[in-house]
Amino acid sequence: MPSTPGSEAYSSDEEKSMAELLKVENLKTQFHTESGVVKAVDGVSYYIDEQEIIGLVGESGCGKSVSQLSVMQLISTPGKIVGGEVIFEGQDLLKYKTHGPKMRSIRGAKIAMIFQEPMTSLNPVLTINQQLTEMLELHLKMSKKAARERAIELLGMVGIPSAHNRIDDYPHQFSGGMRQRVMIAMALSCNPRIVIADEPTTALDVTTQAQLLELMKDMVERFKASLVIVTHNLGVVARYAQRIYIMYAGRIVEAGTTKDIFGKPRHPYTIGLLKCIPRLDEEEDRKLVPIKGLPPNLINMPPTCAFLPRCSYKIKKCSQKPWPPLTRLHGQHYVGCYVNTEEMRNEPAAR
Amino acid sequence: MVKKHSDIAFSEAPVRVSEWRRFRRVFFERRLVTFGLVVLVLMLIAAIFAPLLAPYDPYELGPGERLLQPSSKHLLGTDLLGRDTLSRLIYGARTALMVGFISVFISGIIGIPLGVIAGYFGGITNMVIMRAMDALMCFPMLLLALVLAAVLREYAISGIWVVIIALSVAVIPGYARVTHGVTLSIKENDYILAQRAMGSSNMRVMFRHILPNAFPPLIVLMTMQLGALILAEAGLSFLGIGIDPPGAAWGAMVFDGYKYLASNPVLWLAPGIAIALVVFAFNTVGDGLRDALDPRLRGLL
Amino acid sequence: MSPRQDENILDVRGLKMYFPVTRGLLQRKVADVKAVDGVTFTIRRGETLGLVGESGCGKTTVGRCVLRLYQPTAGQILFEGEDISSLPESKIRHIRNNIALIFQDPYSSLDPRQSAGSIVGEPLKIHHQWVGSRSEYNNRVEQLFRLVGLDPSMADRYPHEFSGGQRQRIGVARALACEPSLIVCDEPISALDVSIQAQIINLLEKLQAGIKGLTYLFIAHDLSVVKHISDRVAVMYLGRIVEITKSKTLYENPLHPYTKALLSAVPIADPFVEEKRERIILKGEVPTPLNPPPGCSFHPRCFMAKPECSQAVPPLHDVGGGHEVACFRV
Numbered sequence: 012m013p014s015t016p017g018s019e020a021y022s023s024d025e026e027k028s029m030a031e032l033l034k035v036e037n038l039k040t041q042f043h044t045e046s047g048v049v050k051a052v053d054g055v056s057y058y059i060d061e062q063e064i065i066g067l068v069g070e071s072g073c074g075k076s077v078s079q080l081s082v083m084q085l086i087s088t089p090g091k092i093v094g095g096e097v098i099f100e101g102q103d104l105l106k107y108k109t110h111g112p113k114m115r116s117i118r119g120a121k122i123a124m125i126f127q128e129p130m131t132s133l134n135p136v137l138t139i140n141q142q143l144t145e146m147l148e149l150h151l152k153m154s155k156k157a158a159r160e161r162a163i164e165l166l167g168m169v170g171i172p173s174a175h176n177r178i179d180d181y182p183h184q185f186s187g188g189m190r191q192r193v194m195i196a197m198a199l200s201c202n203p204r205i206v207i208a209d210e211p212t213t214a215l216d217v218t219t220q221a222q223l224l225e226l227m228k229d230m231v232e233r234f235k236a237s238l239v240i241v242t243h244n245l246g247v248v249a250r251y252a253q254r255i256y257i258m259y260a261g262r263i264v265e266a267g268t269t270k271d272i273f274g275k276p277r278h279p280y281t282i283g284l285l286k287c288i289p290r291l292d293e294e295e296d297r298k299l300v301p302i303k304g305l306p307p308n309l310i311n312m313p314p315t316c317a318f319l320p321r322c323s324y325k326i327k328k329c330s331q332k333p334w335p336p337l338t339r340l341h342g343q344h345y346v347g348c349y350v351n352t353e354e355m356r357n358e359p360a361a362r
Numbered sequence: 363m364v365k366k367h368s369d370i371a372f373s374e375a376p377v378r379v380s381e382w383r384r385f386r387r388v389f390f391e392r393r394l395v396t397f398g399l400v401v402l403v404l405m406l407i408a409a410i411f412a413p414l415l416a417p418y419d420p421y422e423l424g425p426g427e428r429l430l431q432p433s434s435k436h437l438l439g440t441d442l443l444g445r446d447t448l449s450r451l452i453y454g455a456r457t458a459l460m461v462g463f464i465s466v467f468i469s470g471i472i473g474i475p476l477g478v479i480a481g482y483f484g485g486i487t488n489m490v491i492m493r494a495m496d497a498l499m500c501f502p503m504l505l506l507a508l509v510l511a512a513v514l515r516e517y518a519i520s521g522i523w524v525v526i527i528a529l530s531v532a533v534i535p536g537y538a539r540v541t542h543g544v545t546l547s548i549k550e551n552d553y554i555l556a557q558r559a560m561g562s563s564n565m566r567v568m569f570r571h572i573l574p575n576a577f578p579p580l581i582v583l584m585t586m587q588l589g590a591l592i593l594a595e596a597g598l599s600f601l602g603i604g605i606d607p608p609g610a611a612w613g614a615m616v617f618d619g620y621k622y623l624a625s626n627p628v629l630w631l632a633p634g635i636a637i638a639l640v641v642f643a644f645n646t647v648g649d650g651l652r653d654a655l656d657p658r659l660r661g662l663l
Numbered sequence: 664m665s666p667r668q669d670e671n672i673l674d675v676r677g678l679k680m681y682f683p684v685t686r687g688l689l690q691r692k693v694a695d696v697k698a699v700d701g702v703t704f705t706i707r708r709g710e711t712l713g714l715v716g717e718s719g720c721g722k723t724t725v726g727r728c729v730l731r732l733y734q735p736t737a738g739q740i741l742f743e744g745e746d747i748s749s750l751p752e753s754k755i756r757h758i759r760n761n762i763a764l765i766f767q768d769p770y771s772s773l774d775p776r777q778s779a780g781s782i783v784g785e786p787l788k789i790h791h792q793w794v795g796s797r798s799e800y801n802n803r804v805e806q807l808f809r810l811v812g813l814d815p816s817m818a819d820r821y822p823h824e825f826s827g828g829q830r831q832r833i834g835v836a837r838a839l840a841c842e843p844s845l846i847v848c849d850e851p852i853s854a855l856d857v858s859i860q861a862q863i864i865n866l867l868e869k870l871q872a873g874i875k876g877l878t879y880l881f882i883a884h885d886l887s888v889v890k891h892i893s894d895r896v897a898v899m900y901l902g903r904i905v906e907i908t909k910s911k912t913l914y915e916n917p918l919h920p921y922t923k924a925l926l927s928a929v930p931i932a933d934p935f936v937e938e939k940r941e942r943i944i945l946k947g948e949v950p951t952p953l954n955p956p957p958g959c960s961f962h963p964r965c966f967m968a969k970p971e972c973s974q975a976v977p978p979l980h981d982v983g984g985g986h987e988v989a990c991f992r993v
Contacts, residue, residue: 070857243857249931250934291886293891553771553774
């Protein structure tokens with residue numbers, strides 16, 4: 012059983028490695044807290060192709076942010092990456108020392124990250140110029156003058172008006188939306204292959220969110236990079252992502268193209284999510300169907316499926332067997348569930 | 363199966379976290395804190411059971427037994443008037459604790475509400491109260507105590523009460539300031555706004571909602587103040603204000619003993635070490651309390 | 664209390680709320696933050712009016728004014744026919760058991776030192792005409808717990824022992840304690856996980872269906888949620904209402920250019936629908952209420968703007984069927 016969904020869609024190993032930019036295999040990250048071990052990421056495998064936009068979707072605590080921080084080796088005590096491989100450009104990144112030169116040359120330069128909080132992601136005591144050029148000088152070995160030119164150019168690209176005037180401003184002189192644009196400029200400054208955006212617009216207004224997501228999409232196309240959008244907002248991934256991974260309790264429970272996931276969702280959690288969010292275009296008297304219960308406690312998880320207590324499709328097998336592995340449905344659509352939810356479409360109401 | 367509408371909430375009650383266990387764990391994490399607690403407990407026992415523990419009456423004069431060195435009969439020797447040092451030390455604990463606790467109580471009763479009122483109402487009220495506190499703080503504590511002592515003697519108040527009142531007054535601003543600061547931050551919480559929206563009276567908000575949430579830093583402050591106050595009491599007794607003889611007070615004992623610096627070192631060493639130990643104990647226990655209650659207060663208190 | 668026969672439980676007219684900006688030692692006023700700049704709307708008994716807009720639009724301030732947590736700078740607020748906009752605090756107190764508030768943040772809206780039962784029952788203690796004896800009080804608290812789907816045996820637990828969704832339920836129970844006729848919900852679900860949000864939305868809807876005359880003023884920035892729960896929606900921009908209409912009409916026939924842009928900015932969880940949608944991306948950012956543009960506050964970013972739009976403030980006018988828009992071009 013292949014562990015990476017979709018990887019056997021390619022006919023030969025060579026073709027496979029040519030297309031896949033990043034391949035994460037069975038990643039495991041744990042946090043040691045006073046109450047116990049939190050298995051934040053518990054065997055996550057996915058891949059990213061060149062020039063594509065993927066979505067990593069889940070609610071708080073599902074492990075989506077931690078998994079990306081693990082890829083960048085930005086996890087610190089009490090967290091620890093305890094297993095798995097992150098293959099990028101033919102090398103396993105996890106084999107590099109966390110603070111070593113090889114990993115540092117990847118971060119920012121080859122794989123860049125945009126964080127959620129525009130207020131705290133920028134250093135308040137440095138000018139925008141200093142923060143942008145720092146990366147250019149470090150990774151691309153540009154001279155101060157050339158770096159400044161490039162920085163102004165980048166600020167213009169992300170839509171900051173009068174960039175040559177504003178380049179010497181401090182972060183507090185920019186609004187939240189502007190700061191996030193600066194973050195986008197910083198992320199793209201060294202022409203990374205992958206940009207990871209971790210809840211990039213949750214803290215912003217709706218119209219600003221729309222502007223920035225469009226900008227990210229355009230930039231990523233222009234720079235021929237791939238984009239990972241980590242979010243809990245299904246609408247955002249419906250609009251922008253080509254493939255989606257749904258995460259729950261530290262694992263991927265469903266994976267597929269956007270149309271697969273929204274058109275034919277198979278995992279009870281995915282189905283539940285889609286039924287419980289209000290939509291602008293819904294019928295007037297549509298009733299939301301909440302997912303009963305609470306998000307799981309990641310300490311002392313039982314070996315069975317983590318979604319079991321909240322599932323309306325469960326069968327006897329679910330409480331007897333361990334967490335279901337991802338199985339392929341067709342094409343790139345994978346689901347980790349023992350139940351054929353398609354057949355049971357109308358039954359859960361009776362349970 | 364009949365599905366109750368409240369089915370959802372019934373099954374998801376989170377495990378009851380034991381606040382006590384966490385508190386105890388953090389508190390006893392450092393050996394020093396445990397040591398401090400032991401010292402304080404010992405002192406408390408000494409103070410409460412003084413009559414049972416002291417081998418002699420601390421006021422009993424022993425004309426024939428003056429300035430004796432430590433022996434099996436008098437474990438810490440005797441002083442100028444033949445009184446047993448150990449007994450005076452034990453009774454001194456009583457004095458120290460009394461002064462400490464009563465002063466903290468009085469200044470707390472006055473200073474804390476002042477701080478809450480100033481912080482809650484803001485504006486002119488705040489200005490008047492906090493500037494008054496600032497003015498009070500301008501006076502060095504000992505100077506203030508001296509002045510108050512002199513004034514109070516006019517009213518025939520003397521002895522231990524002079525010390526208590528003087529110290530209380532000197533310490534009130536400390537409580538007012540800390541409470542004021544904490545009140546300002548508590549005020550910003552939504553649950554305070556909820557009180558206003560519900561129609562709570564100002565008194566209710568201040569004393570049922572703000573004050574209980576202000577306790578953690580205040581408890582830490584009080585604990586540390588106890589140590590400082592005992593030290594201050596010792597200082598005042600040393601200066602001659604305060605506990606009149608023949609009262610047993612550590613500071614006075616040091617005063618008496620320092621004349622015999624070389625010949626009878628125990629006379630001043632015993633009370634001196636007692637003072638140092640107790641102040642140290644209060645400080646470490648205060649630290650421990652602060653860390654266990656809210657580590658974010660580090661640096662502030 | 665017998666319900667009044669008036670149709671409108673709340674009637675807000677020309678509400679303005681300016682916050683002065685002061686400088687210097689003597690606190691001279693140098694400018695005003697015009698948080699709310701002339702807002703007019705009504706809410707019928709038993710309906711839900713959604714108030715939506717982005718940061719700085721003034722929706723939260725409107726909610727606070729309705730609750731008389733602020734004293735409005737100008738305008739009238741008629742609650743149950745009585746103008747409460749300039750009543751002194753002592754007179755306001757008696758209506759406070761009739762309008763309640765539910766907060767956004769389940770973590771800071773409950774006193775961490777109070778038990779859940781005490782939190783829920785506090786309004787009963789404050790307005791002591793509600794319960795007579797101790798047992799009446801306990802019964803009422805228990806009843807409130809059950810009403811919001813919480814186990815009454817948890818009444819002696821403290822807020823930190825509950826999850827976010829449960830704390831929000833405690834907040835709802837507290838709001839219901841004195842049987843208010845109007846509840847102002849200020850972003851009640853945005854701090855919760857998606858799967859829990861639906862639970863609370865359903866709870867609010869169920870309560871409204873079960874309690875006759877319960878009215879909501881639902882303030883939020885999430886347009887999908889607001890549209891779902893509201894009968895009518897008012898869209899705010901920089902302190903003014905730009906459009907009010909029935910929820911269905913808002914999506915099917917938005918008239919104001921800002922409403923159109925706002926709708927287009929909200930992604931729908933359906934790639935097939937998204938493919939076909941028109942996207943209106945606005946230029947620039949939301950200006951601050953400290954220095955709003957002259958005339959129509961939206962005109963600098965408006966794709967339909969004409970010179971006359973900067974000359975005067977467009978009033979809200981009815982275009983038929985209760986659909987009101989504030990725009991010269993409509």
